Amino acid sequence: MEHKGNVLMNKYEFGRLLGKGNFAKVYYGRDLKSGQSVAIKVIDKEKILKAGLMDQTKREISVMGLVKHPNVVHFYEVMANKAKIFFIMEHAKGGELFQKVAKGRLKEVIARKYFQQLICAVDFCHKRGVYHRDLKPENLLLDENGNLKVSDFGLSALTESKHHDGLLHTTCGTPAYVAPEVISRRGYDGVKADVWSCGVILFVLLAGYLPFHDSNLMQMYRKISKAEYKCPNWFPSELRRLLCRILDPNPHTRISIAKIMENPWFKKGFNTESLNTEVESKEITPLNAEASFSPHGNSNAAADAKIELPKPTNLNAFDIISLSTGFDLSGLFVENDQKEEAQFTSANPASAVISKLEEIASKLKLKVMNMDGLLIFEESSDGVMEVLSIEIELFEITPSFHLVKIKRSKGDALKYRKVLKLDIAPALKEVVWAWVGEQQHQEQQ
Known part of the structure; x- marks a missing residue:
């Protein structure tokens, strides 16, 4: 069995597999110094980077360092090597x-x-x-x-x-x-x-x-x-x-x-x-979430640094359900004439979709901003009372299949619909597999 009998950084011995998910496996472990039982969560760096889960994993590391309570699984430390991140946690035997x-x-x-x-x-x-x-x-x-x-x-x-x-x-x-x-x-x-x-x-x-x-x-x-x-x-x-x-x-x-x-x-x-009792034990060493993602000599680091693309984020259950017009949850809570969002799916790589979107923005003379993985198209102010601003978010369904959401964040709604219908949608024809909500899917080779 993978890892069984191995020793992690001269501190923890790996034992049997306790469970696994899409991006991580959890093993029984033992602290070599104290003999204490632990659980070791092993996360594959490459998988979470590709899935756009880097920020989510960093947040989990930060959170686990904040909550020390008798009824919360205790987090001892986080370790990492070139390919994996290791969460060392309390082993809940029950x-x-x-x-x-x-x-x-x-x-x-x-x-x-x-x-x-x-x-x-x-x-x-x-x-x-x-x-x-x-x-x-x-x-x-x-x-x-x-x-x-x-x-x-x-x-x-x-x-x-x-x-x-x-x-x-x-x-x-x-x-x-x-x-x-x-x-x-x-x-x-x-x-x-x-x-x-x-x-x-x-x-x-x-x-x-x-x-x-x-x-x-x-x-x-x-x-x-x-x-x-x-x-x-x-x-x-x-x-x-x-x-x-x-x-x-x-x-x-x-x-x-x-x-x-x-x-x-x-x-x-x-x-x-x-009631709100904090575990009285030695303080956890501050957890360095950023250090866990250090490439440690990864040869891909230089290539990755050449271009900053919005990272596709994993779709949750709600987003996947919403891909079917029969399961559009927003209709339960939002009137049809209030909807300001368009969605399409693409079988092109994320980089190709983003490149096409940036090309469209350039032709429309719109500024392009990358705000933490979110593309924003915005008019120059030029004395306009309220400029049009459009948010575009990319989601990864599979590595070769993406969902793109386009919505107005501010500006005139009628102008947004006109730009979307007459300028953006036609220009996206090369990368669109289907517009979500349309009955007839136009499949691209």
Whole structure:
């Protein structure tokens, strides 16, 4: 087996494979000096760079250094070599909470204990400006004593991720656990969105199934948006009332964590010592996320430095679903005449698509700016009251297949539609495989 028996940088011995995903594998490990068991997450640098996940991985490293709590998986250190990044983490011997739920619903007293620990951990994260955004039983681990440990901060956001409106705007998470305001794509409060996910988890622990489920994905989203669910008859009335306040589709009236902690059902047997308790251990050495991506003599570094192209980012479940006009989620929340976005797919390399877009901008005498992976076309001011500005974002579906989103960020809407229809769309003919939403796909060889 890959890595088994190997020693990492004279510090950690690799053991059996514990799990794997698209970009990483997790191994059991042992600290050679102390003999302590650890989990070693091995991330392939090349894969995450190609997938545009570099910033996401750096954020995960930064986040894990911020949240030291008894109910959060402890992060010991990050190491790297030319090809891999290694996260050295606490080994949760009890496995995923999901495995317990998969066997059937939990007893009320057990479910409440896990929920109390979850709320304490999430509250601690929020107070340090960290929003998890993918809370679900699969991301909740158990240690050898049966204590809950929140893990996988790969989709988390920090306070500085908020836009000028004070909200987060990245649609992410697992559909069945995601809050209605996240689906709406109008911006959301990370605290309120995490609270909703905690409510779904609580329901699942006690019922043994999801509150919002439908074989038709659109129907499931409608149920989430209206909070249409039914509690089993074995749920006590005080729990039903608590769930009703957590699974409130209006984030402004949804219960806060502070109020959850005051709830009579929640407080039964609650161990207040775990409330926002920071692990009293030696301080983690500040984690250098940038150093993890150092090429260390990588021969490709010089070639990469020649041109700064926006990195394609991975599509999440919501974006992939939206590729089908039958599953256009925005129609649930936005009137058709409000839509300002056009999308097309391309079978060309990312560099070819970007090159064509820059060529079009040059012909239209528009300035081109690369803002952290986002192309922005903008008119020169020349005394114009409000210049037209167009945002273009590139997403990678596969290495040879991309989705491009074009939308107006400011300026006259009628002018934008005219430029898009008469100038941009016709000029893109060479690189467009299909305009998303059109019934007739024009396939390019």
